[in-house]
Amino acid sequence: MERAHEVIVATGSRAATRVTSARLDVAQSLSGLALALFMWAHMFFVSSILLGKDAMWTVTKFFEGYWFFGRTYPWLVSVAAAAVTVLFIVHAVLAMRKCPSTWKEYRTFQGHMREMRHDDTSLWFVQVYTGFAMLFLGSVHLYMMMTNPHRIGPYESADRVWSGWMWPLYILLLLAVELHGGVGLYRLALKWGWFEGKNPTASRQKLKRAKWALTVFFLVLGFATLAAYIKIGIEHQDRVGERYVPSARGPRGQR
Numbered sequence: 001m002e003r004a005h006e007v008i009v010a011t012g013s014r015a016a017t018r019v020t021s022a023r024l025d026v027a028q029s030l031s032g033l034a035l036a037l038f039m040w041a042h043m044f045f046v047s048s049i050l051l052g053k054d055a056m057w058t059v060t061k062f063f064e065g066y067w068f069f070g071r072t073y074p075w076l077v078s079v080a081a082a083a084v085t086v087l088f089i090v091h092a093v094l095a096m097r098k099c100p101s102t103w104k105e106y107r108t109f110q111g112h113m114r115e116m117r118h119d120d121t122s123l124w125f126v127q128v129y130t131g132f133a134m135l136f137l138g139s140v141h142l143y144m145m146m147t148n149p150h151r152i153g154p155y156e157s158a159d160r161v162w163s164g165w166m167w168p169l170y171i172l173l174l175l176a177v178e179l180h181g182g183v184g185l186y187r188l189a190l191k192w193g194w195f196e197g198k199n200p201t202a203s204r205q206k207l208k209r210a211k212w213a214l215t216v217f218f219l220v221l222g223f224a225t226l227a228a229y230i231k232i233g234i235e236h237q238d239r240v241g242e243r244y245v246p247s248a249r250g251p252r253g254q255r
């Protein structure tokens, strides 16, 4: 009787652990998806500089609330950056539970990976490395955005990128984000069976092509954007600190 009770308790606790683990998995997928969608939007907003300084200035003022309230509130950007930071940390903590935690585990995993030579297993390792890099690189950027929301704009951003020496960090962050995001979305699609056709092998091949196309697209867009900020930063390096004044009439307080 005693033994039967122990078996029931043990089975019940294993089932509860599985349910918790499944819930954490869903939370990890949702936070990853939200971050990936945020990054797509972020890349388009930041790349508005490719359309000109006025275009980027207009986007900046939009996020500071000017077009809604008639004046700017840079702290709105701080709030958005804080929300993204929380999501970033939650996602990282959830993902960490799957990472090898000791040198022995790491070596064992590498051994399996070499033996299997399976693309998707190697891709998982790309996620571990890039995720780790992003924890450091992304935190620096997010902290800056949170604490200096009023210093975002065509000259302000370009000065930070060039004269503030952020360009090396952005190069590494861009590579990490785009590889991590691309692989992450691909793995999400596989895991939850999105876009699964009648032939699983053909669907997987198509997904992999789409993944690379997206990664290449955002890397090209990102490097073109970074080049534009660097160019403006070099031209503006003797006037660091000067704020951008739009060519058309803008918000009174900003001119």
Ligand code: HEM
Residues within 6 Å of the ligand: 042, 043, 046, 047, 077, 080, 081, 082, 084, 088, 134, 138, 141, 142, 145, 152, 153, 156, 157, 158, 160, 161, 166, 170, 173, 174, 177, 221, 222, 223, 225, 226, 229
């Ligand atoms: C609400 C949060 C965020 C805001 C307001 C924001 C804003 C910006 C701005 C204004 C720039 C232009 C350069 C500058 O001003 O320094 C930039 C660049 C960049 N950001 Fe963010 N960012 C945010 C979150 C993130 C996150 C979470 C990541 C990735 C972990 C990220 C990755 C990058 C990268 C890689 C660049 C370089 C852009 C490029 O080369 O195209 N950002 N961001």
